[in-house]
Amino acid sequence: MKILVVGAGATGGYFGGRLLESGQDVTFLVRKARAEALAANGLVIRSPADDVHLPAPATVQAGALRETFELIIVSCKAYHLPQVIEDMAPAVGNETAILPLLNGMRHMDLLDTRFGTEHVLGGQCIIAATLDAQGVVRHLNASHSLTFGERDGSRSPRIERIAQAMSGVRFEPRLSTTILQDMWDKWVFLASLAGITCLMRAPVGDIVAAAGGQRAILGLLDDCRRVAQAHGHAPSEAVLQRARATLTEQGSALSASMMRDLERGGPVEADHVIGDLLARGEAAALDLPMLRVAYTHLKAYEIRHAR
Ligand SMILES: NC(=O)C1=CN([C@@H]2O[C@H](COP(=O)(O)OP(=O)(O)OC[C@H]3O[C@@H](n4cnc5c(N)ncnc54)[C@H](OP(=O)(O)O)[C@@H]3O)[C@@H](O)[C@H]2O)C=CC1
Numbered sequence: 001m002k003i004l005v006v007g008a009g010a011t012g013g014y015f016g017g018r019l020l021e022s023g024q025d026v027t028f029l030v031r032k033a034r035a036e037a038l039a040a041n042g043l044v045i046r047s048p049a050d051d052v053h054l055p056a057p058a059t060v061q062a063g064a065l066r067e068t069f070e071l072i073i074v075s076c077k078a079y080h081l082p083q084v085i086e087d088m089a090p091a092v093g094n095e096t097a098i099l100p101l102l103n104g105m106r107h108m109d110l111l112d113t114r115f116g117t118e119h120v121l122g123g124q125c126i127i128a129a130t131l132d133a134q135g136v137v138r139h140l141n142a143s144h145s146l147t148f149g150e151r152d153g154s155r156s157p158r159i160e161r162i163a164q165a166m167s168g169v170r171f172e173p174r175l176s177t178t179i180l181q182d183m184w185d186k187w188v189f190l191a192s193l194a195g196i197t198c199l200m201r202a203p204v205g206d207i208v209a210a211a212g213g214q215r216a217i218l219g220l221l222d223d224c225r226r227v228a229q230a231h232g233h234a235p236s237e238a239v240l241q242r243a244r245a246t247l248t249e250q251g252s253a254l255s256a257s258m259m260r261d262l263e264r265g266g267p268v269e270a271d272h273v274i275g276d277l278l279a280r281g282e283a284a285a286l287d288l289p290m291l292r293v294a295y296t297h298l299k300a301y302e303i304r305h306a307r
């Protein structure tokens with residue numbers, strides 16, 4: 001299967017690299033600096049699941065795309081998506097399936113509008129990864145799953161082909177027949193984790209150990225849960241129990257990728273991950289005090305960051 005991975009950062013570098021390692025035909029759509037770094041140093045992944053060095057992976061830059069691909073994995077940050085959509089457009093043919101790994105849901109609307117719903121699969125990844133200053137993909141813990149599926153839940157020939165292409169990889173691929181619910185479940189969890197770890201500038205274990213910490217986390221989770229419920233995607237009790245357990249685990253070093261971005265002084269996906277959830281909740285007339293504070297905090301950070 002001819003696969004284009006858009007972005008070779010933390011998630012694109014990891015999952016694209018693992019697909020390449022397994023023998024798949026992978027090309028990375030990257031910008032100039034990343035193309036040069038990949039040509040010079042190769043794609044390097046450091047991971048508890050085994051390191052890998054892939055010398056000179058195939059790359060292409062916007063403007064030089066001359067062919068279409070069967071699968072396009074989109075792994076940019078949300079604030080880069082409008083440009084990414086234009087850059088990747090020549091790679092989208094009649095038979096192309098687009099698999100986005102971004103957190104949140106708003107990117108689905110942007111991709112649908114530009115390429116048509118029939119091209120856009122549901123997708124999500126569970127991983128903690130970062131691209132370090134040397135361009136190495138650092139995989140930070142044991143989780144590395146990639147879930148994908150048709151949004152209507154069908155087991156189409158193309159989704160089966162994608163599952164087949166991912167069958168030999170060293171991450172956990174999962175074909176889902178409930179991908180939209182999976183994406184909402186992850187959004188509820190991630191918005192809670194990102195909102196609270198950014199607000200408190202601390203991983204879960206430190207927040208739980210602080211006075212009022214557990215109450216704040218669970219309050220935010222409940223705000224996020226109510227938005228999902230109002231939009232017909234209430235998480236199941238089992239999903240909520242797992243989320244509560246993970247978000248209140250004593251001593252946990254877990255934090256969100258958004259907190260890593262914020263701590264290094266970089267841009268954050270405030271509008272995409274938190275603001276969009278808040279807007280959907282307020283459109284349903286919900287009062288969401290913790291989610292609102294989490295959003296205001298990130299917007300204040302953005303204003304200061306811009307100055
Ligand atoms: N990191 C994590 O642990 C997780 C992240 N996510 C989500 O995955 C998404 C991607 O995050 P992440 O991988 O961390 O982000 P990164 O910033 O590490 O990687 C994104 C990459 O996209 C590239 N990019 C941006 N614009 C373009 C363009 N026009 N053409 C080609 N490449 C481009 C950037 O390249 P350049 O080097 O040129 O800037 C960058 O390397 C986000 O929505 C995030 O929330 C989900 C689960 C876990």
Ligand SMILES: CC(C)(CO)C(=O)C(=O)O
Pocket residue numbers: 103125126127128189190193255256257258
């Ligand atoms: C849920 C989690 C923590 C892992 O995939 C994540 O998506 C993130 O950090 O952005």
